[in-house]
Structure formats: structure tokens, C-alpha cells
Amino acid sequence: xxxxxxxxxIKKILTQGPAAKDETRDPRVEIGIGDDAALLNxxxxxxxxxxxxxxxxxxxxxxxxxxxxxxxxxxxxxxxDLAAMGCSPLAALLSYELPCEVDDRTVLxxxxxxxxxxxxxxLPVVGGNITSTSGPLAITIAALGVPSSARVLTRGGALVGDxxxxxxxxGAATLGRLALERGIGAKFSELVKAxxxxxxxxxxxxxxxxxxxxxxxxxISDGILADLGHILDASGVGANLxxxxxxxxxxxxxxxxxxxxxxxxxxxxxxxxxxxLAVVSEKAVGDWIKAGMRPLGKITKRKGMRLDGKSIKxxxxxxxx
Amino acid sequence: xxxxxxxxxIKKILTQGPAAKDETRDPRVEIGIGDDAALLNxxxxxxxxxxxxxxxxxxxxxxxxxxxxxxxxxxxxxxxDLAAMGCSPLAALLSYELPCEVDDRTVLxxxxxxxxxxxxxxLPVVGGNITSTSGPLAITIAALGVPSSARVLTRGGALVGDxxxxxxxxGAATLGRLALERGIGAKFSELVKAxxxxxxxxxxxxxxxxxxxxxxxxxISDGILADLGHILDASGVGANLxxxxxxxxxxxxxxxxxxxxxxxxxxxxxxxxxxxLAVVSEKAVGDWIKAGMRPLGKITKRKGMRLDGKSIKxxxxxxxx
Numbered sequence: 001x002x003x004x005x006x007x008x009x010i011k012k013i014l015t016q017g018p019a020a021k022d023e024t025r026d027p028r029v030e031i032g033i034g035d036d037a038a039l040l041n042x043x044x045x046x047x048x049x050x051x052x053x054x055x056x057x058x059x060x061x062x063x064x065x066x067x068x069x070x071x072x073x074x075x076x077x078x079x080x081d082l083a084a085m086g087c088s089p090l091a092a093l094l095s096y097e098l099p100c101e102v103d104d105r106t107v108l109x110x111x112x113x114x115x116x117x118x119x120x121x122x123l124p125v126v127g128g129n130i131t132s133t134s135g136p137l138a139i140t141i142a143a144l145g146v147p148s149s150a151r152v153l154t155r156g157g158a159l160v161g162d163x164x165x166x167x168x169x170x171g172a173a174t175l176g177r178l179a180l181e182r183g184i185g186a187k188f189s190e191l192v193k194a195x196x197x198x199x200x201x202x203x204x205x206x207x208x209x210x211x212x213x214x215x216x217x218x219x220i221s222d223g224i225l226a227d228l229g230h231i232l233d234a235s236g237v238g239a240n241l242x243x244x245x246x247x248x249x250x251x252x253x254x255x256x257x258x259x260x261x262x263x264x265x266x267x268x269x270x271x272x273x274x275x276x277l278a279v280v281s282e283k284a285v286g287d288w289i290k291a292g293m294r295p296l297g298k299i300t301k302r303k304g305m306r307l308d309g310k311s312i313k314x315x316x317x318x319x320x321x
Numbered sequence: 322x323x324x325x326x327x328x329x330x331i332k333k334i335l336t337q338g339p340a341a342k343d344e345t346r347d348p349r350v351e352i353g354i355g356d357d358a359a360l361l362n363x364x365x366x367x368x369x370x371x372x373x374x375x376x377x378x379x380x381x382x383x384x385x386x387x388x389x390x391x392x393x394x395x396x397x398x399x400x401x402d403l404a405a406m407g408c409s410p411l412a413a414l415l416s417y418e419l420p421c422e423v424d425d426r427t428v429l430x431x432x433x434x435x436x437x438x439x440x441x442x443x444l445p446v447v448g449g450n451i452t453s454t455s456g457p458l459a460i461t462i463a464a465l466g467v468p469s470s471a472r473v474l475t476r477g478g479a480l481v482g483d484x485x486x487x488x489x490x491x492g493a494a495t496l497g498r499l500a501l502e503r504g505i506g507a508k509f510s511e512l513v514k515a516x517x518x519x520x521x522x523x524x525x526x527x528x529x530x531x532x533x534x535x536x537x538x539x540x541i542s543d544g545i546l547a548d549l550g551h552i553l554d555a556s557g558v559g560a561n562l563x564x565x566x567x568x569x570x571x572x573x574x575x576x577x578x579x580x581x582x583x584x585x586x587x588x589x590x591x592x593x594x595x596x597x598l599a600v601v602s603e604k605a606v607g608d609w610i611k612a613g614m615r616p617l618g619k620i621t622k623r624k625g626m627r628l629d630g631k632s633i634k635x636x637x638x639x640x641x642x
Contacts, residue, residue, distance in 0.1 A: 035475050036405040036539060037371035042363045049447065050358035051414040051463055055454050084357040093372040093463055126370065133376045135456010142372055142414055142463035154356050218357060
């Protein structure tokens with residue numbers, strides 16, 4: 001298929017497919033795919049903008065996930081950033097770098113995943129770009145969102161005495177990826193699913209933005225140590241985490257044992273979880289536990305990060321080390 | 322340099338360098354680089370969004386242009402899309418895919434070019450992404466803009482009897498690229514400059530949006546035939562171009578002759594010009610000639626594209642043929 005035909009097929013999937021967020025019926029989208037730029041209505045007067053790229057061989061492998069899952073994940077990791085700001089999705093741009101050896105069917109299947117996730121998160125894809133490359137397949141999404149409350153959630157704002165909380169379990173995605181690497185993914189379908197199909201916590205992020213007692217939020221993409229490190233840097237504080245609070249489900253412990261890796265290390269350093277990490281005023285902890293968040297430790301005046309009082313480095317996945 | 326240090330160095334260039342559009346003093350930018358997403362003020366209630374990727378070996382070569390020129394071009398090609406909508410720049414996201422063999426100095430020099438172009442176009446870079454890749458260096462920019470008038474310019478709207486006009490000369494960038502390919506770039510510095518340093522026509526695009534007699538506009542990235550083809554498709558009309566109107570400066574004709582290529586073909590099919598192609602009501606042509614635009618032909622009821630009455634195919638640069 002030549003470039004313009006492929007664009008037409010992609011546009012059809014994104015705007016007319018059964019799972020498409022039909023931009024022509026979306027009051028936020030005045031002009032969608034097909035002009036020099038998309039035209040969007042932003043009545044609230046404020047937007048947030050973020051972007052993330054998934055590169056074949058770095059962030060995904062076509063033999064480790066189905067093309068649709070890869071497309072949906074490209075959306076989810078971007079929406080997760082919107083969620084971490086307490087914002088709801090507005091619109092997205094989708095860019096492909098396509099090596100000649102990737103067939104059109106794969107590209108269209110990835111696009112179906114993008115469309116399905118766009119439908120799920122109420123995120124119309126309104127434009128994008130296609131180019132050839134001599135390198136690996138790459139998917140870049142730029143996502144725009146609108147604040148759901150009067151304030152947005154940032155990495156700054158953590159106060160001494162606040163409690164560090166997290167949604168869901170950590171390390172599952174990393175263990176799932178390791179299981180796929182070792183060829184034993186079939187044994188750990190839940191962990192593999194956590195790796196292949198992350199879910200962006202949009203309603204949780206928006207609920208946290210509405211609660212002034214939530215002081216700081218980030219999404220966990222590079223591992224909790226790296227991402228908590230960003231909060232501590234931005235807020236000028238430190239933290240002490242309690243290793244016994246970092247519970248892992250029995251499946252994860254069994255997988256770690258079989259894979260010969262440290263389950264706690266996977267939970268702390270593994271990326272790809274896309275849970276939200278929040279710093280919450282002590283008096284709000286009870287309410288957020290009821291909402292499914294779990295406390296992991298405390299914000300301290302003393303800078304740096306400690307696990308059970310012992311200093312640890314905030315080292316997660318680093319793309320240029 | 323590890324990823325986080327490189328991000329810090331990039332951030333410094335984009336926000337504190339001598340040519341930086343300092344986002345901290347820009348009332349449009351509430352939160353810039355350094356959080357999960359950027360937060361922008363959009364008082365007008367409408368935005369446009371576009372994205373473009375430059376891939377090493379496809380769109381640029383490090384031995385054909387300086388890193389700063391490549392960074393500036395990545396901005397210009399995106400701003401050109403905003404200009405073609407009649408919009409002024411609001412903010413941009415910058416994403417790098419970095420092969421390990423590209424040194425940090427090159428990345429930072431490209432970033433300086435991004436910062437300089439951001440300053441020139443009043444376009445603060447408010448966020449982005451970095452990832453490693455096993456493939457070539459790639460630069461993706463997503464640019465947001467705001468309409469400068471009550472309406473935006475689109476690819477639709479061309480009417481039978483309207484005049485096709487273009488800003489500037491066509492084909493210069495293609496001839497410059499060919500001269501570099503053949504190793505005789507030094508002989509044709511103006512043409513090479515057209516290839517290396519395209520200028521986005523923001524004020525022209527905004528002026529055209531304010532004139533209701535301008536019916537349709539696109540920027541020329543893939544060659545005038547391909548890009549006029551998009552206008553014709555979107556507007557449901559045809560066009561007849563006058564080859565004698567497609568003037569080339571003497572330097573371009575000499576270069577084409579020396580390179581053994583057809584100058585007219587370069588003007589029609591060559592991409593990378595980033596001039597604006599406009600379809601204008603006949604009564605407005607005089608005014609737009611005074612503004613520096615040149616008439617190239619007429620919009621016809623008969624569909625398809627003709628050159629001096631003979632049918633031609635709208636084939637330009639195609640990334641997947």
C-alpha cells in the first residue's frame with residue numbers, strides 16, 4: 001500500500017471502525033484527520049500535553065504481544081500521564097515510523113488497538129504522521145487532556161509527614177516481561193497481561209485532583225524508585241519506604257522465584273506498571289485506602305530515599321545509561 | 322550522559338539558553354518541561370494540533386546539514402502546518418529517538434536549533450520524550466497553535482474559477498538536496514540553504530486567514546502536485562496549472578542543468594519547500610500578488626490535475642511506495 005492509501009486505511013479505522021471514537025460526532029473535534037492540523041474546541045481554557053514513544057525492541061516486541069495490544073498500550077502510557085496530572089483525555093496525534101519489512105496488516109492491527117483504546121479512554125485520534133525508517137517500528141502518541149478540577153496534580157507539593165501511596169500491585173509488568181523473555185509467559189498469564197495491557201488510571205487521577213489533601217502524583221513508568229525520585233526532587237523532600245508494605249501477590253512471588261529474580265527489586269525498580277504514585281496528607285490516607293490505594297512509606301525532611309531506613313538509589317529504567 | 326542528565330541538559334537549553342523561549346516567563350505556559358504533562362493556557366478556546374517526524378537518512382543527514390539546522394528544521398516543518406491553517410504557534414513537544422552512536426553533543430546541538438527556532442516562531446517547547454533506538458536518530462515534534470482569525474484555513478473550500486497561488490519559488494530545496502547528494506553543494510549555497518533552513522510562513526498564513534477571499538491553503542511539503550492534489554480531493558474540484566508561470570530563478574536552472582535533472586519537475590514534484598499554496602478568489606489575486614504570491618493556474622470543474630491542459634498525476638514524495 002502506498003503512503004496515502006495507508007493513511008486512508010488508518011483514518012478509516014480511527015474514525016469509522018466499530019471501536020472508533022468517531023471524531024465527526026465529537027463536539028470537541030472541529031477538524032480531525034486529514035488537514036494540515038486538527039482543530040479542537042477547548043472551552044475550559046486550559047489543556048495539558050504529553051507525548052511518549054514506543055520503539056520496537058526497546059518497548060515492545062511483535063512476538064511478545066499482539067499488534068492490537070501494542071497499539072492500545074501506546075495510548076495507555078500517554079493517557080496515564082494525563083491521569084497523573086488529574087486530567088481527562090481530549091485528543092491525540094498518532095505518528096508511525098515504519099520499516100519496509102513491517103507489513104501493512106500489522107500497522108492496521110496496531111491502529112485498531114489505538115482506536116479501541118481511544119474509544120475506551122474517550123480520546124479521539126485527530127491527526128498524525130507516517131514516515132519510513134531504516135530502523136525499528138516506532139509509535140509516537142502526543143496526547144492532550146483537560147483538567148478535571150480547578151487544579152492539576154504535579155510532581156511538586158509533597159510535604160514532610162505526608163504518606164506515599166500507590167494504586168495496585170507493583171512489579172507485575174516487569175515479571176510478565178521477564179517471563180516472556182524466558183519463554184514461560186504462558187505460565188503467568190496475569191503477569192503477562194499486566195505487561196501487555198496496562199490500564200491508565202484516569203478516574204483515580206481525576207478523583208485525586210478533586211481532593212486537595214492529595215499533594216503530589218506521578219505515574220509509574222520507570223519504576224517506583226525512579227518515579228518517586230522525581231517527586232522528591234520536585235518537592236525538595238526525601239522519603240522512607242517500608243519494604244513490608246510493598247506486598248506482592250503470590251503469583252508474582254512464584255514467578256520471581258522461578259525466574260531467579262528478586263521480587264522486591266522487580267516491584268521497586270521495574271517499570272511499565274502505570275499505576276499512580278501519590279503523596280497524600282496523613283489525614284486523607286484512610287479515605288484513599290478505601291479507594292484501593294496502599295501506603296508504602298512517608299515523606300521525610302531528610303533528603304534522599306530510604307528503604308526501611310537504609311539509603312537506596314532511585315535507579316529505574318534509564319534510556320541512555 | 323545518562324537519560325535524566327541528558328533531559329536536564331536539554332531542558333536547560335530550551336528554557337535558559339540565550340535563544341530560548343523562556344517558558345517560565347510565558348503567560349501561555351503554566352507548567353513546562355519536567356512534569357507528567359505540560360499545562361497551557363488557551364484563552365481563545367480553540368487550538369490546532371499537528372506533528373511531524375524527521376528521520377536520519379530519510380529527512381536529514383548529519384553530513385548535509387549542521388545539527389542546529391536539523392533541529393530548527395524539525396520546528397519549521399511543524400510550524401509550517403500551523404501557518405497553513407492560519408494559526409500562530411502556542412507550544413511544542415519534542416521527542417528524540419537516540420541511537421547509542423549519536424553523541425550527546427550532537428543531541429544538544431540539535432536541541433539548540435530547536436530552541437532557536439522556538440524563539441523565532443514564539444513557540445515554547447513545554448515537554449517531550451527521549452528513548453533509545455537501534456535505528457536512526459529521529460526527531461518528532463508535536464506543535465499546537467491558536468487560530469489568528471475567526472476561521473482557520475483548510476484543504477477544502479477551493480471553488481471553480483479560483484486561482485492557485487504560491488509563495489516564493491518552488492524546487493529550490495530539492496535542487497539543494499540533489500546538489501548535496503552529488504557533492505556540489507558548495508556551488509549552490511542558496512539552494513542548499515533552502516533545503517537546510519526552510520522558513521515557515523506564519524505571518525502570511527495568518528494574513529490569509531483574515532481574508533475571506535482566500536478559500537483554501539496547504540503548505541508544500543511533498544511537492545506542489547501532491548499537495549495541490551490534497552486540496553483538489555478535499556474540495557471536489559480539479560486544476561489546470563500553467564507551466565510558464567512556474568518560474569525558476571536562474572541559479573536553479575543552472576543547478577538543474579548541471580545536475581542533469583528537469584527543473585520544472587523539481588519545482589512540481591520536489592518536496593521540502595514549505596511555501597504556502599493557496600486557492601484564492603479571482604478578485605483577490607491582485608492583492609496577493611502585491612503580498613508576494615504568484616498565480617500558477619486555475620481551479621476547474623473538471624476533476625484531476627492538468628499542466629498546460631495535459632493530464633498529470635499528483636505524485637510527490639511518498640513514504641510507503
